[in-house]
Amino acid sequence: MSAALGCWINGVSADALPADDRAVHYGDGVFETIVVHTGRPRFLEAHLARLSLGCTRLAIPFTALAELREEIAAAIAQAPPRAILKTIVTRGSAARRGYAPDGTESPRRLVSLWPSADVDFPGGVELRVATMRLGENPLLAGIKHLNRLENVLAAAELSKTDAFESLLLDSSGSLVCGSMSNVFLVREGQVVTPRIDRCGVAGVMRGIVLRECGVLGIHSLEARLSLEELFAADEAFITNARIGVVPVRRVGEHSFGMNKLALRLSAHIEPLDA
Amino acid sequence: MSAALGCWINGVSADALPADDRAVHYGDGVFETIVVHTGRPRFLEAHLARLSLGCTRLAIPFTALAELREEIAAAIAQAPPRAILKTIVTRGSAARRGYAPDGTESPRRLVSLWPSADVDFPGGVELRVATMRLGENPLLAGIKHLNRLENVLAAAELSKTDAFESLLLDSSGSLVCGSMSNVFLVREGQVVTPRIDRCGVAGVMRGIVLRECGVLGIHSLEARLSLEELFAADEAFITNARIGVVPVRRVGEHSFGMNKLALRLSAHIEPLDA
Numbered sequence: 315m316s317a318a319l320g321c322w323i324n325g326v327s328a329d330a331l332p333a334d335d336r337a338v339h340y341g342d343g344v345f346e347t348i349v350v351h352t353g354r355p356r357f358l359e360a361h362l363a364r365l366s367l368g369c370t371r372l373a374i375p376f377t378a379l380a381e382l383r384e385e386i387a388a389a390i391a392q393a394p395p396r397a398i399l400k401t402i403v404t405r406g407s408a409a410r411r412g413y414a415p416d417g418t419e420s421p422r423r424l425v426s427l428w429p430s431a432d433v434d435f436p437g438g439v440e441l442r443v444a445t446m447r448l449g450e451n452p453l454l455a456g457i458k459h460l461n462r463l464e465n466v467l468a469a470a471e472l473s474k475t476d477a478f479e480s481l482l483l484d485s486s487g488s489l490v491c492g493s494m495s496n497v498f499l500v501r502e503g504q505v506v507t508p509r510i511d512r513c514g515v516a517g518v519m520r521g522i523v524l525r526e527c528g529v530l531g532i533h534s535l536e537a538r539l540s541l542e543e544l545f546a547a548d549e550a551f552i553t554n555a556r557i558g559v560v561p562v563r564r565v566g567e568h569s570f571g572m573n574k575l576a577l578r579l580s581a582h583i584e585p586l587d588a
Numbered sequence: 589m590s591a592a593l594g595c596w597i598n599g600v601s602a603d604a605l606p607a608d609d610r611a612v613h614y615g616d617g618v619f620e621t622i623v624v625h626t627g628r629p630r631f632l633e634a635h636l637a638r639l640s641l642g643c644t645r646l647a648i649p650f651t652a653l654a655e656l657r658e659e660i661a662a663a664i665a666q667a668p669p670r671a672i673l674k675t676i677v678t679r680g681s682a683a684r685r686g687y688a689p690d691g692t693e694s695p696r697r698l699v700s701l702w703p704s705a706d707v708d709f710p711g712g713v714e715l716r717v718a719t720m721r722l723g724e725n726p727l728l729a730g731i732k733h734l735n736r737l738e739n740v741l742a743a744a745e746l747s748k749t750d751a752f753e754s755l756l757l758d759s760s761g762s763l764v765c766g767s768m769s770n771v772f773l774v775r776e777g778q779v780v781t782p783r784i785d786r787c788g789v790a791g792v793m794r795g796i797v798l799r800e801c802g803v804l805g806i807h808s809l810e811a812r813l814s815l816e817e818l819f820a821a822d823e824a825f826i827t828n829a830r831i832g833v834v835p836v837r838r839v840g841e842h843s844f845g846m847n848k849l850a851l852r853l854s855a856h857i858e859p860l861d862a
Contacts, residue, residue: 317685333603454738485759
């Protein structure tokens with residue numbers, strides 16, 4: 315029934331999670347989706363750093379990073395050359411009913427392997443602007459927590475269209491990200507991406523792009539951006555761990571002509587894995 | 589380990605949920621918390637109506653309401669005279685990885701029984717105002733979905749204080765609800781409660797109060813409300829399915845003197861169960 319190639323909970327092969335886990339009841343946990351390439355988890359350290367940050371922000375007392383590393387390595391030993399590894403850390407089982415954690419929860423680690431489709435986007439991708447706007451809560455912004463109904467709704471809306479990805483605005487009207495990606499624009503040779511301080515996920519690939527801009531001597535910054543500023547840009551690209559850096563050919567009726575910097579970044583980042 | 593008195597999945601006693609259920613990965617589902625009183629599920633029809641509304645809003649193809657009714661009845665047959673019955677409907681297992689449902693998911697029903705503590709609040713309760721503000725997304729407002737990290741964070745903040753409940757504002761600054769309750773104010777004999785159209789849960793007891801105001805000839809309305817309007821009110825009360833109608837004695841430094849209408853509504857609603 316499941317499309318997963320394998321699943322382990324706290325290191326033990328398992329296909330079911332205790333029904334009282336707070337992930338089931340409240341989405342109380344965080345996750346990472348990691349590309350496995352010829353037996354290596356790509357950008358593992360960046361993924362684990364964001365996972366840890368998410369636990370800290372949610373006050374999930376996760377101290378088993380060493381165990382999780384071992385479990386990820388054991389799963390990858392069984393993976394095909396290309397796969398997706400997903401790991402979830404939940405707050406664990408509830409000792410009582412109710413929203414408040416009681417502080418005695420024991421976080422639970424899930425590791426699962428999934429098939430990976432080839433990704434290749436010659437000429438870039440076409441985007442649209444979602445009608446749904448993201449709610450703003452700075453306490454939840456940036457981290458990859460398990461409350462992802464906004465992404466589910468955005469992806470459901472997207473799947474009824476021919477576009478590859480939807481761009482999402484926040485409830486104040488600023489550009490934030492895609493339904494499963496981050497977005498960048500290029501203006502006057504400078505790379506700009508929306509601040510992820512009110513909503514959205516700060517993707518691992520987004521962080522790699524910002525870091526590698528520094529390595530390449532390209533000026534980059536995070537800013538509050540409008541859709542109009544995107545349309546006025548010289549080029550645009552989207553990123554995530556799975557697709558890497560992908561030029562945007564068009565957003566709705568607006569076409570982007572160039573993709574020089576996107577292709578340069580993509581070519582530079584593609585061989586990296588740390 | 590679990591504090592639950594019993595748990596059933598699709599009618600079968602079970603303590604674990606398939607790890608690929610979308611509730612685990614995205615909080616993709618809805619739930620209800622129902623008071624069981626001497627073998628009867630209180631306000632069952634109102635709970636099931638909201639559950640169905642939530643499934644419709646999230647496009648979860650839930651058609652097994654008859655089965656769920658039977659499973660709730662079977663669980664209650666095993667319940668102590670006073671208990672809490674929680675039911676969750678998830679979108680079901682993912683046929684593939686990714687946010688977008690593919691439309692072939694088979695929703696899953698969870699029913700669990702939990703112990704019930706006596707509730708009695710002589711003289712009313714003391715509230716505080718949460719520092720966290722709720723993100724606004726009209727598509728998710730009102731329904732009781734499984735993305736409840738905001739409630740978890742609010743409850744965690746509350747548990748460090750002596751207050752019974754935290755009042756929550758939305759990111760625009762309007763009063764919305766409590767961390768696990770709805771809020772009402774009384775001014776010039778009229779009952780007013782915040783609109784639940786941008787965020788928050790439209791509680792079953794909130795609906796009962798609005799309905800029974802009509803029965804009692806009390807004028808009631810839903811409105812955009814500020815904290816200042818709450819403080820200017822003659823009285824205030826909070827509601828949820830478990831605690832019923834509970835007068836508010838104080839919010840932070842502000843005291844409420846009267847609780848006449850709250851007590852009248854509480855006395856009127858207490859014997860109802862439909």
